[in-house]
Amino acid sequence: MLELATVQGVSIEGQDIDRCPLAIRGLTVSYGQKPAVFSVDMTVQPGAMTAIIGPNGAGKSTLLKAALGIVSPLSGQVTVFGQPLEDQRARIAYVPQRASVDWDFPTRVIDVVLMGLSRQLGLLGRVRARHMARAMDCLNRVGMREFADRQIGQLSGGQQQRVFLARALAQDADLYLLDEPFAGVDAATEKAIIAVLKSLKEAGKTVVVVHHDLATVVDYFDHVFLINTRKVAEGSVEQAFTAETLQAAYGGRLATAQIDQILRALG
Amino acid sequence: MLWDALTLQLGYNATLVAIGATLLGISAGVTGTFLFLRKRALVSDAISHATLPGVCLAFMALVAFGGDGRNLIGLLVGSAISAWVGLLCMNWLTRHTRLAEDAAIGAVLSVFFGFGVVLLTVIQTMGVGRQAGLEGFLLGSTAGMLWADALVIAIGGAATLLLVMIIRRPMTMVAFDPEYAAARGLPVHRIDLAMMGLVMAVTVVGLKIVGLILIVALLIIPPVTARFWTERSDRVVLLAGISGGLSGFLGAGISASAPNLPTGPIIVLVSFGSFALSLLFAPVRGVLAAVLRHLRFQRRVHIRQGLLALAQGQKIYEPLTIRLLRRAGIVRADGVATDEGKARAAKALRDEKRWEFVRADQAHEATAALYDGLRDIETVLTRDQIAEIDRRIGGPQEVMP
Numbered sequence: 001m002l003e004l005a006t007v008q009g010v011s012i013e014g015q016d017i018d019r020c021p022l023a024i025r026g027l028t029v030s031y032g033q034k035p036a037v038f039s040v041d042m043t044v045q046p047g048a049m050t051a052i053i054g055p056n057g058a059g060k061s062t063l064l065k066a067a068l069g070i071v072s073p074l075s076g077q078v079t080v081f082g083q084p085l086e087d088q089r090a091r092i093a094y095v096p097q098r099a100s101v102d103w104d105f106p107t108r109v110i111d112v113v114l115m116g117l118s119r120q121l122g123l124l125g126r127v128r129a130r131h132m133a134r135a136m137d138c139l140n141r142v143g144m145r146e147f148a149d150r151q152i153g154q155l156s157g158g159q160q161q162r163v164f165l166a167r168a169l170a171q172d173a174d175l176y177l178l179d180e181p182f183a184g185v186d187a188a189t190e191k192a193i194i195a196v197l198k199s200l201k202e203a204g205k206t207v208v209v210v211h212h213d214l215a216t217v218v219d220y221f222d223h224v225f226l227i228n229t230r231k232v233a234e235g236s237v238e239q240a241f242t243a244e245t246l247q248a249a250y251g252g253r254l255a256t257a258q259i260d261q262i263l264r265a266l267g
Numbered sequence: 268m269l270w271d272a273l274t275l276q277l278g279y280n281a282t283l284v285a286i287g288a289t290l291l292g293i294s295a296g297v298t299g300t301f302l303f304l305r306k307r308a309l310v311s312d313a314i315s316h317a318t319l320p321g322v323c324l325a326f327m328a329l330v331a332f333g334g335d336g337r338n339l340i341g342l343l344v345g346s347a348i349s350a351w352v353g354l355l356c357m358n359w360l361t362r363h364t365r366l367a368e369d370a371a372i373g374a375v376l377s378v379f380f381g382f383g384v385v386l387l388t389v390i391q392t393m394g395v396g397r398q399a400g401l402e403g404f405l406l407g408s409t410a411g412m413l414w415a416d417a418l419v420i421a422i423g424g425a426a427t428l429l430l431v432m433i434i435r436r437p438m439t440m441v442a443f444d445p446e447y448a449a450a451r452g453l454p455v456h457r458i459d460l461a462m463m464g465l466v467m468a469v470t471v472v473g474l475k476i477v478g479l480i481l482i483v484a485l486l487i488i489p490p491v492t493a494r495f496w497t498e499r500s501d502r503v504v505l506l507a508g509i510s511g512g513l514s515g516f517l518g519a520g521i522s523a524s525a526p527n528l529p530t531g532p533i534i535v536l537v538s539f540g541s542f543a544l545s546l547l548f549a550p551v552r553g554v555l556a557a558v559l560r561h562l563r564f565q566r567r568v569h570i571r572q573g574l575l576a577l578a579q580g581q582k583i584y585e586p587l588t589i590r591l592l593r594r595a596g597i598v599r600a601d602g603v604a605t606d607e608g609k610a611r612a613a614k615a616l617r618d619e620k621r622w623e624f625v626r627a628d629q630a631h632e633a634t635a636a637l638y639d640g641l642r643d644i645e646t647v648l649t650r651d652q653i654a655e656i657d658r659r660i661g662g663p664q665e666v667m668p
Contacts, residue, residue: 102306
């Protein structure tokens with residue numbers, strides 16, 4: 001597996017690492033004595049859409065959280081645009097899993113999106129017309145403008161996910177990290193989200209998505225990162241999303257027929 | 268008497284207590300809201316019980332150095348130190364052991380309180396004679412409140428309130444979505460500590476009036492009360508402050524209006540009164556509103572189902588449906604639809620078709636979210652929109668024979 005990683009991995013070590021939106025080296029994260037992520041290197045390509053793929057419990061979300069400093073790693077380094085994470089926070093937008101918050105929290109859709117502007121607002125700054133306009137614009141981009149005044153608990157799962165995306169858009173970041181944005185959402189939401197992500201890519205932003213639906217990888221993404229606690233493979237979809245790498249990442253969990261079916265889409 | 272108390276005409280001490288209790292109520296309500304939003308309301312109970320050893324040790328220290336054991340500032344500083352130690356213990360237990368927060372709260376609360384009670388007993392055997400009053404910190408004692416005491420409460424309460432308002436945004440963000448807050452670079456752990464530190468400050472300030480056992484009520488009941496009335500966190504904060512302040516004021520007034528009414532417990536009871544009223548009568552989240560909403564909803568569902576059944580010529584068996592339809596003048600006593608009933612049935616079926624279209628069409632998403640199977644479509648769409656939908660789904664449907 002490690003061999004695979006080195007063969008298929010795209011190394012831009014030494015070449016311009018400053019342009020690399022997210023570079024992870026030797027990252028190990030552990031809850032208790034069993035590592036969830038072990039000695040992982042990851043190099044995210046600028047201006048691309050990358051899917052992080054792997055079976056349940058493979059450490060996909062943990063990798064993302066460690067990259068953001070939400071969980072502290074046992075070892076390893078994370079650099080963002082060639083600099084330490086702390087200096088580049090303003091350039092990263094994170095979309096957590098929908099289930100990670102209590103949707104009965106007393107807040108409206110617009111208030112959640114305004115949280116994306118917390119840096120501009122500061123501690124005591126008033127919410128002004130331009131902040132409001134920006135938040136409404138972000139809601140509009142995810143098709144949720146008319147929901148601005150609703151209590152968040154009244155939203156469907158897909159709408160909640162789009163509100164989270166709108167909050168990330170409000171940050172106007174350069175690197176977007178999304179944790180399972182398509183999990184349990186309706187088809188309309190999936191279309192809306194992917195349209196927004198593609199527009200971000202066209203604007204030169206970098207998008208990294210923890211993704212679970214192998215059937216849509218080829219349609220949605222340029223790059224893949226396969227993980228099962230250790231890195232399995234990394235590279236362009238053509239290079240790294242193959243029967244061999246999938247078998248290596250999922251082991252016996254995917255039937256050969258399933259893999260064939262998925263890869264037929266690749267041609 | 269009560270009127271005199273509420274208009275601050277009941278003497279110097281009663282006025283001091285009323286002002287102090289109002290200020291305390293406001294700052295406790297506002298501070299407690301963030302604890303409530305963070306779902307850590309019970310932390311305040313551990314913090315308040317952890318003040319007792321500090322009060323006792325401070326008393327002993329004051330006496331040992333020849334001072335006045337009842338010096339309020341000295342006692343409050345002592346209580347703050349031991350509450351902070353308790354807080355750190357609890358924090359350490361939750362972060363670095365596998366103990367869940369509720370277990371950590373239980374451990375810290377009981378151990379600190381137990382130790383405090385032991386110290387109280389020791390003090391009583393010291394025979395200094397001046398210890399009278401320390402028990403007052405358990406349930407509050409306002410009888411001998413001085414101008415200086417009221418000043419301490421006023422300044423402490425105002426300072427806490429100010430700090431809470433300064434860090435309200437990060438606290439709200441952490442309460443709603445701690446992972447997102449961490450990803451934005453907010454020091455989540457330190458914000459939590461600051462929040463609990465502010466709760467500790469309110470607790471210490473409130474020791475004199477409501478005492479350490481009941482302060483938790485002033486921190487938790489106002490936000491819970493406020494939550495019944497609004498869906499916005501900033502308004503929960505505001506309403507909790509108002510509710511807490513009013514409870515403090517009214518409670519102090521009531522307790523001053525008759526002899527031997529304890530201030531702290533009365534304040535808590537008044538606060539509970541506003542909670543109970545909100546629980547029952549709040550417009551959206553209240554119990555009564557929920558029951559009425561359910562009954563109304565049930566009635567509308569039955570009528571709608573009845574109308575659709577009539578429109579499609581199906582027989583209605585449900586007695587409640589028949590009764591409701593008859594009462595609404597939709598069917599006659601023999602179960603045959605009236606002219607008005609036929610018209611409404613046809614309209615219901617038509618609306619159902621239109622809704623079907625709206626729900627399948629992405630352009631109508633916000634409207635589709637309002638679908639409950641009951642609403643007349645013209646309450647959510649304009650005449651033009653309905654005409655457009657009718658054009659696309661074809662001619663009107665007849666009522667089946």
